Amino acid sequence: TQLLEQSPQFLSIQEGENLTVYCNSSSVFSSLQWYRQEPGEGPVLLVTVVTGGEVKKLKRLTFQFGDARKDSSLHITAAQPGDTGLYLCAGARYNFNKFYFGSGTKLNVKP
Amino acid sequence: SQTIHQWPATLVQPVGSPLSLECTVEGTSNPNLYWYRQAAGRGLQLLFYSVGIGQISSEVPQNLSASRPQDRQFILSSKKLLLSDSGFYLCAWSVAGGPDTQYFGPGTRLTVL
Numbered sequence: 001t002q003l004l005e006q007s008p009q010f011l012s013i014q015e016g017e018n019l020t021v022y023c024n025s026s027s028v029f030s031s032l033q034w035y036r037q038e039p040g041e042g043p044v045l046l047v048t049v050v051t052g053g054e055v056k057k058l059k060r061l062t063f064q065f066g067d068a069r070k071d072s073s074l075h076i077t078a079a080q081p082g083d084t085g086l087y088l089c090a091g092a093r094y095n096f097n098k099f100y101f102g103s104g105t106k107l108n109v110k111p
Numbered sequence: 112s113q114t115i116h117q118w119p120a121t122l123v124q125p126v127g128s129p130l131s132l133e134c135t136v137e138g139t140s141n142p143n144l145y146w147y148r149q150a151a152g153r154g155l156q157l158l159f160y161s162v163g164i165g166q167i168s169s170e171v172p173q174n175l176s177a178s179r180p181q182d183r184q185f186i187l188s189s190k191k192l193l194l195s196d197s198g199f200y201l202c203a204w205s206v207a208g209g210p211d212t213q214y215f216g217p218g219t220r221l222t223v224l
Contacts, residue, residue: 006154031211039152042201042215050211086152092211097143097162098170099205099213103154 003027006089006102014110016078021105023089024071032065032072033099035088043088046074079109113138117202117216124223130175130189132219134202137183142204144185145213146177149199161185162207197223 005024013019023032031050035043047056049065049072056063060083062075076083089102114137124130136142143162147155157170159177167177174193178186185202202216 002154033212035215040199040218040220042203042218043155045212045214048212088154090155090213097168098145098157098160101155101157104152106152 002103003100004089004091004102006105008105009103010106010108012108012110013079015080017109019076019079019107021074021087021089021107022071023073023091023102025091025100026070027091027093028069029091029100030069030094031092032069033090033092034063034072034074035090037086037088037104039086043086076107079107081109081111083107084109113204113214115202115204115214115216117200117219119219120217121220122222124192124221126194126223127191130187130192130196130221132187132200132202132221134185134187134216135183136204139183139204139206141182141207143207144179145203145205146185146187147201147203149201149218151199155201158187192223194223197221 007022033048034046037043047063052069053067054065060077064073087105090099092099116135145160146158149155160168161179164179175189200219203213205213
């Protein structure tokens with residue numbers, strides 16, 4: 001059983017549509033990160049959220065950290081083919097030196 | 112600025128052969144270091160992490176081992192590779208004292224035949 005449950009696993013949408021990816025847990029995290037990964041490359045950090053209720057925006061991407069610090073969401077507005085990739089969430093817990101990853105969301109944006 | 116290197120980028124090895132993958136970090140001191148394995152298009156499985164020279168924590172018992180001979184060097188090894196060791200191996204680092212964020216290397220694609 002994974003500590004972070006990520007959904008959906010797969011998402012195929014048309015260019016211009018909106019989408020939301022969720023990352024949920026029953027555990028509290030000190031921070032949560034979102035990464036985007038292209039095939040054959042390492043994950044690239046998009047954002048780190050550290051405060052409960054925090055909302056961060058990165059162009060068309062909006063990230064939210066739940067008030068209780070147990071969940072997070074990534075919302076993409078007007079998706080573009082360049083958004084295609086694997087999106088990963090990861091959480092860090094207090095007093096632990098490791099990160100817990102969700103299973104990933106594979107996004108395909110069709111032109 | 113900090114950079115992380117992994118080599119080789121790709122590797123094809125026969126079953127039963129040894130393995131050594133190297134990861135080095137530049138521009139930071141005493142980082143936490145991590146080795147992950149990733150199945151195609153899926154999430155990351157933590158294999159090992161290290162908070163200092165010679166300090167290795169193993170997450171999943173398997174055919175692999177890790178070592179940290181220097182502050183910014185992390186090595187993943189195996190004495191005899193199995194078919195199931197094939198995968199995409201990623202090294203990452205985070206700031207010591209609190210794993211707020213991880214930064215990943217470019218990865219090594221390992222194929223065991």
